[in-house]
Amino acid sequence: MTTLSFPFLRAMEKPKRSINRLETSAPLAQLPENLSAERVLEVQHYTNRLFRFTITRPASFRFRAGEFVMIGLRTADRPLMRAYSIASAPSAEALEFYSIIVPDGPLTSRLCRIKPGDEVLMARKATGTLVLDALTPATRLFLVSTGTGFAPFASILREPETYAKFKQVIVTHTCRDAAELRYSADVVNALPDDPLVGEAAAFHVMRYATCTRGSCQRRGRITDLMQSGKAFADMGIAPLSPAHDRVMICGSLGFNHDMQALLMRAGFTEGSNAAPGEFLVEKAFVG
Numbered sequence: 397m398t399t400l401s402f403p404f405l406r407a408m409e410k411p412k413r414s415i416n417r418l419e420t421s422a423p424l425a426q427l428p429e430n431l432s433a434e435r436v437l438e439v440q441h442y443t444n445r446l447f448r449f450t451i452t453r454p455a456s457f458r459f460r461a462g463e464f465v466m467i468g469l470r471t472a473d474r475p476l477m478r479a480y481s482i483a484s485a486p487s488a489e490a491l492e493f494y495s496i497i498v499p500d501g502p503l504t505s506r507l508c509r510i511k512p513g514d515e516v517l518m519a520r521k522a523t524g525t526l527v528l529d530a531l532t533p534a535t536r537l538f539l540v541s542t543g544t545g546f547a548p549f550a551s552i553l554r555e556p557e558t559y560a561k562f563k564q565v566i567v568t569h570t571c572r573d574a575a576e577l578r579y580s581a582d583v584v585n586a587l588p589d590d591p592l593v594g595e596a597a598a599f600h601v602m603r604y605a606t607c608t609r610g611s612c613q614r615r616g617r618i619t620d621l622m623q624s625g626k627a628f629a630d631m632g633i634a635p636l637s638p639a640h641d642r643v644m645i646c647g648s649l650g651f652n653h654d655m656q657a658l659l660m661r662a663g664f665t666e667g668s669n670a671a672p673g674e675f676l677v678e679k680a681f682v683g
């Protein structure tokens with residue numbers, strides 16, 4: 397898969413070419429067995445390039461917090477699918493996704509027009525690397541994101557197991573401007589009212605949001621703010637250490653790479669489903 401990381405749609409959807417077979421109107425006759433046809437329940441646009449939506453959940457669909465699934469739309473000759481992180485809790489009735497809109501992107505330029513009642517296709521199986529099982533035990537969990545990379549962390553923040561495993565959860569979100577930070581603010585602000593995690597989240601979640609281009613309360617790339625120590629000083633917490641921290645990284649390819657390098661310099665070792673470790677990087681959308 398060559399699409400990059402946006403939960404997502406991780407944003408690197410390629411603009412469509414001028415001759416576009418997807419515009420033909422004849423419906424795909426039959427869906428492949430690995431896909432189900434779901435219905436859109438809600439759509440909320442945050443900016444002209446970011447929106448969230450929820451869809452119905454098939455009764456048999458299971459996933460772990462942090463995993464992604466292929467979703468998409470029916471087109472004339474084939475389903476057009478991309479990987480999206482699931483933002484809802486594993487126990488939620490509906491499935492929530494957070495998407496970038498790539499101008500002229502084959503899928504997102506169409507997906508951004510969905511309305512309640514419309515059809516969205518979804519693969520029957522979820523998978524992914526950003527899961528709690530792939531981390532060894534520690535005290536604090538850092539969820540470090542840029543852009544739509546926050547989406548899998550919405551799921552992890554809504555999952556009770558997160559608070560059983562970690563005493564403190566620090567979620568960081570960096571975007572270009574303040575308007576792009578609203579989704580993570582909405583998710584974190586709603587946590588105290590969540591019947592499953594409300595009590596734990598109210599006391600144990602800290603959100604640190606920064607922007608890099610527009611005006612906002614805190615400015616700067618999270619990599620720079622961590623490296624200089626400013627992020628930890630702002631939050632009044634101890635700097636990152638493999639002795640007591642675990643980290644999940646999710647954002648653009650460049651960000652994932654820089655953040656991974658920062659952690660490795662600090663002595664963290666990467667984990668996986670097969671061999672749990674001290675940090676995890678979203679790999680689904682790379683390569």
Ligand code: A2P
Binds near residue numbers: 407570572609617654
């Ligand atoms: P910047 O504005 O300095 O590029 P995007 O919307 O392009 O995916 O970017 C989301 C956020 O991620 C932006 O604030 C951007 O900062 C930041 N970002 C992009 N690349 C990196 C990187 N390599 N390290 C840290 N932050 C990054």
